[in-house]
Amino acid sequence: MTTVFFVEDSVEDRALYRRFLEWDDRYTYDIYEFEAGNKVLQACQGKIPDVILLDYRLPDLDGLEFLTKLQRQTSNSQISVIMLTGQGDETITVQAIKSGAQDYLVKGKLTSDNLRRAVHGAIKQMQLKQQQEQQKLVGAIAVNIRQSLKLQNILATSVQEVRQLLGAERVLLYQFTPQMRGNIVAESVLPQWTPILGLEIEDTCFQENQEGE
Numbered sequence: 001m002t003t004v005f006f007v008e009d010s011v012e013d014r015a016l017y018r019r020f021l022e023w024d025d026r027y028t029y030d031i032y033e034f035e036a037g038n039k040v041l042q043a044c045q046g047k048i049p050d051v052i053l054l055d056y057r058l059p060d061l062d063g064l065e066f067l068t069k070l071q072r073q074t075s076n077s078q079i080s081v082i083m084l085t086g087q088g089d090e091t092i093t094v095q096a097i098k099s100g101a102q103d104y105l106v107k108g109k110l111t112s113d114n115l116r117r118a119v120h121g122a123i124k125q126m127q128l129k130q131q132q133e134q135q136k137l138v139g140a141i142a143v144n145i146r147q148s149l150k151l152q153n154i155l156a157t158s159v160q161e162v163r164q165l166l167g168a169e170r171v172l173l174y175q176f177t178p179q180m181r182g183n184i185v186a187e188s189v190l191p192q193w194t195p196i197l198g199l200e201i202e203d204t205c206f207q208e209n210q211e212g213e
Contacts, residue, residue, distance in 0.1 A: 003048075005033075005034060013107075027120070038061065050122075051079070056096070063092070085106055137165050156188075173185050184196055
């Protein structure tokens with residue numbers, strides 16, 4: 001499931017984009033609609049989309065301002081942005097690409113085919129970024145292991161890197177004892193959630209499965 005944010009103040013245009021993507025036979029989409037840029041930036045603090053379909057002219061921000069704020073806020077994310085511009089906005093288009101937009105579409109020439117092609121390209125770019133970040137993560141963890149002999153430091157760094165890569169709210173490592181009890185030995189969690197590092201858990205599911213083997 002690919003998460004897509006529509007950032008467009010026109011209800012009719014959002015309905016058109018939704019209809020075009022619903023005809024897509026390659027991907028399925030989880031679509032969220034927004035009328036203003038600042039609302040999207042706020043939403044990205046809790047949920048990172050795969051693709052943002054961004055109208056250049058928004059009630060509160062223009063597209064370039066939005067891209068700048070998005071990059072500052074989600075510097076480690078793999079969001080692909082497609083800019084929607086009006087006729088004769090070639091200069092804006094060039095600036096948008098330089099500012100981090102993956103692609104652009106001219107509203108007056110928008111069709112179901114070129115919208116889907118742009119979204120497919122954005123998804124592929126996002127997947128490529130994820131692969132690159134995964135490679136960086138593996139390299140960073142390897143460096144930390146070589147530089148530190150303290151296992152807890154290695155575990156703490158690992159969960160932090162993985163959480164940032166996945167854009168997750170929480171990543172943790174759970175250590176089992178031979179009796180299939182254990183506790184959470186490393187955790188990276190967003191500030192608004194309650195930490196559970198050190199919590200002891202008795203996992204009856206694993207106990208039952210072990211007994212049955």
